[in-house]
Amino acid sequence: MDDRHEEDCGCQEYNELSRRQFLTSAAAGVSAAAVFPAWLPKIVMSKAYASNRDIIVSVFMRGGADGLSLVVPFADANYYTSRSTIAIPKPDDARTTKGINLDGFFMFPQAMAGGTVAGTGGLMPAFQATDLLVVHATGQLNTSRSHFDAQRYMEVGKPIDPALVTGWLGRHLASIPPLNPTAPLRALGVANGLQKTLVGGPKTLPIADPTNYTVGGAAATQAQRLAFMQADYAASEEPLKSAALDATNTVNLLKSVNFTGYQTANGAVYPNTSFGRALRSVAVLIKSNVGIEAAQVDIGGWDTHSAQDPLAGSMFRTMQDFSNSLAAFYADVIATGNSVTVVAVSEFGRNVRENGSQGTDHGRGTVMFAMGKGIAGGRVITKNWPGLAREQLESGQDLKVTVDYRDILAEIVQKRLGNPNLSFVFPAWTPTMLGVTR
Amino acid sequence: MAPNENVAAFAEWESTLGRLVRRATYGPTAAEMAKAKELGFQGYLNYQLNYTRINDDAVETAVASKWPLLAQTSDVLFSSDAGQVRQQLSEATIYRAAFSQRQLYHRMVEFWSDHFNQDMDKVGYLLVADMRDVIRKHALGKFPDMLKASAHSPSMLAYLDQTQSRNTAPNQNYAREIMELHTLGVDGGYTQDDVAALSRVLTGWTVQGRGNFVFNPAIHDWTAKTLLGVTIPAGSPSLGQAGINEGEQMLELLVNHPSTARYISTKMLMWLLTPTPTETQISAIASVYKATGGDIKSMIRAILNDAWLPVAPMKLRRPFHFLVASLRSTNPTVTTLTTINGQLNNLGQALFAWDTPDGYPDKIEYWAGNIVPRWNYANVLSALKSTTSLAVDTAAYLAGSPDAAVDLMDQNFFGGEMPLVTRNALLTYIKGGTFNDTRVRETLGLAVSANAFQWY
Numbered sequence: 001m002d003d004r005h006e007e008d009c010g011c012q013e014y015n016e017l018s019r020r021q022f023l024t025s026a027a028a029g030v031s032a033a034a035v036f037p038a039w040l041p042k043i044v045m046s047k048a049y050a051s052n053r054d055i056i057v058s059v060f061m062r063g064g065a066d067g068l069s070l071v072v073p074f075a076d077a078n079y080y081t082s083r084s085t086i087a088i089p090k091p092d093d094a095r096t097t098k099g100i101n102l103d104g105f106f107m108f109p110q111a112m113a114g115g116t117v118a119g120t121g122g123l124m125p126a127f128q129a130t131d132l133l134v135v136h137a138t139g140q141l142n143t144s145r146s147h148f149d150a151q152r153y154m155e156v157g158k159p160i161d162p163a164l165v166t167g168w169l170g171r172h173l174a175s176i177p178p179l180n181p182t183a184p185l186r187a188l189g190v191a192n193g194l195q196k197t198l199v200g201g202p203k204t205l206p207i208a209d210p211t212n213y214t215v216g217g218a219a220a221t222q223a224q225r226l227a228f229m230q231a232d233y234a235a236s237e238e239p240l241k242s243a244a245l246d247a248t249n250t251v252n253l254l255k256s257v258n259f260t261g262y263q264t265a266n267g268a269v270y271p272n273t274s275f276g277r278a279l280r281s282v283a284v285l286i287k288s289n290v291g292i293e294a295a296q297v298d299i300g301g302w303d304t305h306s307a308q309d310p311l312a313g314s315m316f317r318t319m320q321d322f323s324n325s326l327a328a329f330y331a332d333v334i335a336t337g338n339s340v341t342v343v344a345v346s347e348f349g350r351n352v353r354e355n356g357s358q359g360t361d362h363g364r365g366t367v368m369f370a371m372g373k374g375i376a377g378g379r380v381i382t383k384n385w386p387g388l389a390r391e392q393l394e395s396g397q398d399l400k401v402t403v404d405y406r407d408i409l410a411e412i413v414q415k416r417l418g419n420p421n422l423s424f425v426f427p428a429w430t431p432t433m434l435g436v437t438r
Numbered sequence: 439m440a441p442n443e444n445v446a447a448f449a450e451w452e453s454t455l456g457r458l459v460r461r462a463t464y465g466p467t468a469a470e471m472a473k474a475k476e477l478g479f480q481g482y483l484n485y486q487l488n489y490t491r492i493n494d495d496a497v498e499t500a501v502a503s504k505w506p507l508l509a510q511t512s513d514v515l516f517s518s519d520a521g522q523v524r525q526q527l528s529e530a531t532i533y534r535a536a537f538s539q540r541q542l543y544h545r546m547v548e549f550w551s552d553h554f555n556q557d558m559d560k561v562g563y564l565l566v567a568d569m570r571d572v573i574r575k576h577a578l579g580k581f582p583d584m585l586k587a588s589a590h591s592p593s594m595l596a597y598l599d600q601t602q603s604r605n606t607a608p609n610q611n612y613a614r615e616i617m618e619l620h621t622l623g624v625d626g627g628y629t630q631d632d633v634a635a636l637s638r639v640l641t642g643w644t645v646q647g648r649g650n651f652v653f654n655p656a657i658h659d660w661t662a663k664t665l666l667g668v669t670i671p672a673g674s675p676s677l678g679q680a681g682i683n684e685g686e687q688m689l690e691l692l693v694n695h696p697s698t699a700r701y702i703s704t705k706m707l708m709w710l711l712t713p714t715p716t717e718t719q720i721s722a723i724a725s726v727y728k729a730t731g732g733d734i735k736s737m738i739r740a741i742l743n744d745a746w747l748p749v750a751p752m753k754l755r756r757p758f759h760f761l762v763a764s765l766r767s768t769n770p771t772v773t774t775l776t777t778i779n780g781q782l783n784n785l786g787q788a789l790f791a792w793d794t795p796d797g798y799p800d801k802i803e804y805w806a807g808n809i810v811p812r813w814n815y816a817n818v819l820s821a822l823k824s825t826t827s828l829a830v831d832t833a834a835y836l837a838g839s840p841d842a843a844v845d846l847m848d849q850n851f852f853g854g855e856m857p858l859v860t861r862n863a864l865l866t867y868i869k870g871g872t873f874n875d876t877r878v879r880e881t882l883g884l885a886v887s888a889n890a891f892q893w894y
Contacts, residue, residue, distance in 0.1 A: 146614065148794040165803065192661040192786030192797075194807045205807045215830070216817040221880060224870065228884055229813060232863050238890040239806040240754065244889070245811045314563055338480075 011076040030297040049358045053179065053418035054341045054374060055286055057118070057279075058169055058197055060155070063303035065346035067366030068388075068399065069310040070112060070319060071134050071185075071380060073104040077386035082353040086308050086315075086360075097311050100124065106136065106380040109310055111319035114327060117322045119326040121269075126371055130378030131334060133436055137382045138403040139348055143394075145362040147303070150347035155196035157406060161208070166200025168406075168425050169294055172413055173201035175421040182293020184249030190278040195296045203246050209257040213251060219319065226251060242287050275299040276294045283333050286340060291413035295359050299325075302346060306357035326371065334372055341372035341416045345405055353389050365399035368408060376438045400413045407431045444714060444751040447888060448857040455479055456855050458749045459886065460894040461710055462486050462606045463541035465763030466853030470541070475576040479744055486542035489578060497538045508566055512649035515563035528782075528789040529775040531569075535758075536765040537772075546577040546734065547559040548758065549709045551790075552797030554620065556590050556597040558790040562877045564593035564649050565790055580671055581732035582693035585620060598795060605641050605659035613637035613727075615795045617692065628666060635665035639684045640815045653809030655684040666691060669742055699727040703737065709800060710741050712750050719746065752893040757785035759894070760812060764819055764886045767851040771829045778828060781818060784811045809892075816886035820879045832878045840868045843878060847885045860890045 072078055074090045088109045089098035099107030114122010126132035142159035144150045153159040157168030166174070169187070178186050187204040192204040207213055215225060226248050233244035262284045264270070272278040275297065282295045301318035307373065308315045322434045326342065333340055349366030365386070386392055386400035394400045408424050410431035422431060451457065459466040459474050462483070474482040485492070502509060505526035507518055515523055535544040552571045558565050568591045576584035588594050595601050598612035612635035617628050642658030644650060655656050657682045662672040668691060690696060701722035707715035723737055730736040755763060761782060765772075782788050786808045792798045799805070823829045835843040844864050848856035868881040885891060 006710070146797055165801075169582055189807075192784075192808055192811075193804050195833045199803055206786075208786070208808075208811075215810065215813040217821070217880065217883065219869070223882065224867070225813075225817075225884060225887075228863055228867055228885060232860070233809075237752075237801055240809070240889070240892065243806045244809050247807075251810060 001029060004267065009037060010013040016405060020336075028132070029258070033054050034377060037284075039180055052292075052339060054339045054372060054416040055179075055292065056417055057340060057342045057372070058168070058294065058296045059326075059342065059344035059369075060151070060195065060197065060296070061300045061302050061344060061346035062147075062298055062300045062348055063346070064150075064362055065302040065351040066304060066310075066315065066360055067136060067138075067346075069109060069308070069315055071102070071136055071367045072099055072107050072109060073105060073385065073388065074099055074107050076385070076388045078352070078390075078392075078395045081122075082388060084354065085358050086310060088149065088310055092324070101379055102127065102134075102180055106134070109316075109319065111310065111316045112323045114320075114323055121327050123323045123327055123330075126327065126330045127336070127378055129329070131371055131373060131375060133375050133377040133407075135368045135370070135403055135408055135436070136370050136380055136381040136383070137365045137386055137401065138405055138408070139365050139400055140406075141404055143364065144362075145348060147347060151236070152196060152433065153388045154347050154405065158179070161427075164427065165196075166415045167195070167197035168409065168413075169197045170200030170204065171425045172417060172419055172421075173294060175200075175424050176417070176419045180291030183293075184246055184253050185290070185292060187294035187296070188285070188292065190281065190389075191296070191297040191298060195298065197296050198294070201294070203241060203242075205246055205250060207250070207254075209277075210254055210257075213254045215251060237383075249380070251396065252291055257284060257290065259284050259316070264328070264332040265336045266331040268328040268330075270328040270332075271321055271324045273321045273325065275321055276328065278421075279325050283329055285335060286338060304359050305355070306359035308354070308359045320366055326369075330371060339372075339374070341370065341374060341412055343371075343409060343412060344369040347405065350397055352393055352399055353397065363398040363410070364394050365401040368405055369406060370412065370436055372416065374437050375412075376436055381434065381436070404429070404431075407434055407438055411436050416438065445753075445893070446710075447750075447752045447893075450852075451752075452748070453855070454744050454748050455482070456853065457750065457801050458483060458742060458744075459853060460543065461747065461750075463744060463766075464535055464759060465546065465766040465851075465894075466855070467769075467851075468849035468853060470766075471853035471855075473568045478645050483739065483742060486540075487578065487738060489540040489543040490800075494538050494540055497534060499874055500532060500537075501530045504533070504749075508570075509747070512563065512567065512647075515566060516648045516660065518563065523566065524558050524790065525690045525776070525779065527558075527566055527569065528779050530661055530788055532758075532762060532765070532775050532779060532782075533772065538872055542738070543578055545710075546738075547573055547615065550577050550584065551705070553705065554584075554594065554802075555795050555797035556637045556790065557793040561593045561597045564591075564596055565593070567649060568593035576734075578734050578738075581727070581734055582690075583696075585616075585693050586686075588620065588691050589616065589643070589685070590651045592649040592651055595643060595645055596761065599644060600640060601644050603637060603641050603644075604657035606640075606657075608634070608637040608641055608659065610634060610637040619795055621692040621701065622695055622697040623701030624697070626701060632665045635663045636688060638663050639665070639670065639688050641833075642681055643685055653679055653685075655679065655681050666695075686691045694730060696724070696728075698710075699724040699732070702732070703727055706734075706737055707741055710738065711746055713753065713802070727866075728864070741773055753800075754805055756800065756805055757787035757808075757812070757894055758789070758798075761785060761815070763891070763894075764816065767821060767891075768830045768851070768882060770819075770822065771825075771831065773829075774827050775826065776827060777822065777824075778819070781815045785815060786811065806855065812892070813887045816883040817880075820883035830879070830882065832882070833873050835872075835876065835882070837894050840873050841865065843868060843873075843881070846883070851885050851891060856888045860885075860888050863888070 072088050080087050086356045089095050090108050091099050091101040101107050113124040142153050155167045156164050176335040188200050189198045189206045191206045192208045198204050230248045268278040278297045285292045304315050310316055345368045346366050350360035350363040356360050383402040405430050410426050411433045413419050413425050415437040455474050477485055507526045530659050572587040572591050599609045600612040603609035610633050614633045618624050638659040642654045644654055655678050658793045660673040704720050707719055726737050726740045871877045
């Protein structure tokens with residue numbers, strides 16, 4: 001083990017972590033070098049971090065989201081020939097149900113665009129305010145079309161490597177001092193089990209419903225029972241020990257947060273969906289200033305093998321939930337000046353040509369989104385639109401991946417989250433900065 | 439936080455027999471420990487392995503009366519309320535795990551239902567037959583039999599889109615997962631070309647009616663295929679049902695493949711013994727697999743030996759294990775398990791709801807963070823005294839002193855091996871207020887919440 005790590009690390013919990021792991025390994029009679037864990041930061045912590053770094057909200061669109069419905073390349077004629085029943089009409093179409101032009105080449109479907117006033121739903125206001133960036137023909141270089149392989153690779157931030165179990169956001173948190181050194185909770189995954197994206201993050205817990213994070217029972221004895229846990233789990237083992245201690249502190253912390261009486265800014269209304277409620281809870285936590293610096297939120301429903309119907313059916317509803325929830329978060333949190341960056345990714349896109357049941361099967365390239373005052377938005381960026389003609393497609397069926405999603409995330413990690421340790425957050429990847437931040 | 443996968447057991451857990459009971463059951467109750475002591479190490483292991491000799495009539499009678507849909511035909515299940523079917527299968531699964539004395543058998547039922555994971559949102563009632571005819575039938579049988587039964591299971595074929603596959607458009611989903619997840623393992627030495635070829639071999643394996651496996655020669659790809667070093671010559675539709683033999687031949691090849699022996703051995707070692715099995719252990723169990731034709735009992739007998747158990751690290755109970763252990767320990771009067779089953783969702787392990795085919799993780803770093811819902815659940819359970827759902831009886835705890843109550847918890851929750859640190863903490867709590875039903879229930883909740891109760 002390299003001693004420099006501990007000397008140069010300004011982060012107390014990181015020091016404790018590495019020392020404890022070292023002792024455990026030594027006690028087991030195994031050479032520490034042989035078991036040097038893959039998650040341990042091999043980095044030098046800089047003393048000078050920007051103190052005004054953003055909070056990050058990371059969204060995973062699980063199931064393989066159809067980028068060609070979310071942000072439609074209407075000027076590519078092959079979109080219409082490939083999708084005879086599920087295409088969205090062009091902005092200048094005579095019909096009332098049609099797309100809304102973004103830049104002359106791409107358009108939002110109505111489910112994504114929504115209205116034109118912030119807080120009334122839809123993402124057009126954030127786009128027009130140049131706070132929402134779309135990256136198209138993006139995804140990962142690994143060609144797996146398996147949901148769980150592709151999700152795992154994307155969350156870990158590196159394909160294939162079975163030794164790497166931590167997530168990119170977990171490693172970000174592990175390699176930067178806390179925004180608030182006394183915060184009991186630095187990050188949460190709004191889920192029952194910690195999403196892989198966050199694994200490895202210090203003071204990071206899965207909390208499925210932050211509004212109901214309690215040990216229950218009689219109020220009169222609650223403090224006494226929590227004290228029991230705190231003492232009892234102090235003798236436990238990692239990772240349960242830290243999780244339990246963080247949990248007891250977090251129960252007390254969340255008790256002090258007024259979720260039910262929360263008033264949104266700008267009249268924002270969060271949809272009463274699991275995604276909308278999750279973002280609302282994250283908004284409350286951010287505004288409560290309790291030291292949260294990252295949240296992972298998931299939205300499912302994207303695995304549209306049949307009856308996709310982006311105009312009125314299942315894809316329409318999923319997109320509407322996605323856009324209205326994020327629009328509420330934009331109006332409530334970002335438009336009001338909080339330093340927050342949102343990113344949204346999906347494991348892969350879907351076939352360009354629709355299948356025999358008016359759906360689309362697993363594909364490759366798709367879209368991702370970044371939103372915040374520090375994002376150079378109001379644009380749809382691609383690296384030379386690869387085209388939708390059959391000969392332009394990967395394996396003759398899929399939109400090519402021209403931008404590795406890590407290029408976008410790495411720039412945000414460095415420029416918006418103030419973490420220079422990119423080779424630790426995204427091992428074996430040298431990112432190309434595309435100017436997605438301001 | 440960093441996963442430490444080698445957690446030394448509590449000093450109080452040094453007895454090899456106690457270690458065996460914790461590994462072979464959903465919790466060492468007083469009765470379970472007494473049985474083990476009566477039979478001795480090998481005797482108890484044999485008793486659990488020869489599960490059909492353990493009379494299970496009382497449990498099956500209760501299951502039949504409380505959850506009658508499970509005995510119904512596919513035709514009846516098809517027209518039944520999907521939520522009801524799901525709830526009945528889930529509650530019966532909890533009930534059997536908690537109250538059947540065939541404990542090791544049910545630990546393996548859980549293991550295999552993750553190995554052959556299916557999401558009931560996708561397969562619905564078909565899973566009832568899969569759990570009965572694949573998982574419960576073969577959980578302690580021969581792995582090759584189970585794999586083949588699974589390949590003929592309408593539920594599995596529907597789940598992994600085999601039912602969508604045809605000669606003109608083969609679907610590779612099942613062909614990939616049967617090698618990646620069910621037999622060879624992801625590093626088992628197959629290629630993408632093998633996946634494609636196997637998907638063509640399996641065209642025609644599909645489902646008819648309300649859930650009947652059929653081989654349909656009309657959608658089988660009869661051209662020649664080469665995979666995993668085997669060449670299957672071209673056939674013709676005139677061969678009809680004989681076309682299924684291509685697939686049967688490949689299943690036979692898969693179950694006899696050395697990678698399968700290693701992969702299944704590794705997973706079973708991780709489930710029963712240690713999150714970090716050694717190469718020596720993997721090789722030893724893989725040899726047993728090869729020598730016995732994948733006999734699961736023989737493999738378990740080789741894994742749970744009195745040399746490896748004493749040095750095995752503790753494992754964190756997954757939520758289902760934790761919840762079932764809490765039922766065994768509190769031994770409530772059960773009218774329904776609806777409330778308890780609902781709690782599994784909060785705990786993060788709703789049954790038959792993991793949507794991807796890899797099954798719920800058995801990784802401490804996945805589960806450790808979700809501890810508050812366990813504490814919340816412990817409180818819900820210990821407070822239950824409902825004659826229409828579930829009632830935890832505190833009379834025995836209240837019959838003596840607070841010390842005697844904690845002694846009884848030691849027996850019921852830890853089989854007499856409650857760590858001292860847990861005992862002292864519970865004693866302090868129970869004596870910290872008036873000794874009454876409420877205090878006892880809170881203390882029972884703390885016993886379920888305690889650190890020591892999360893491990894096995």
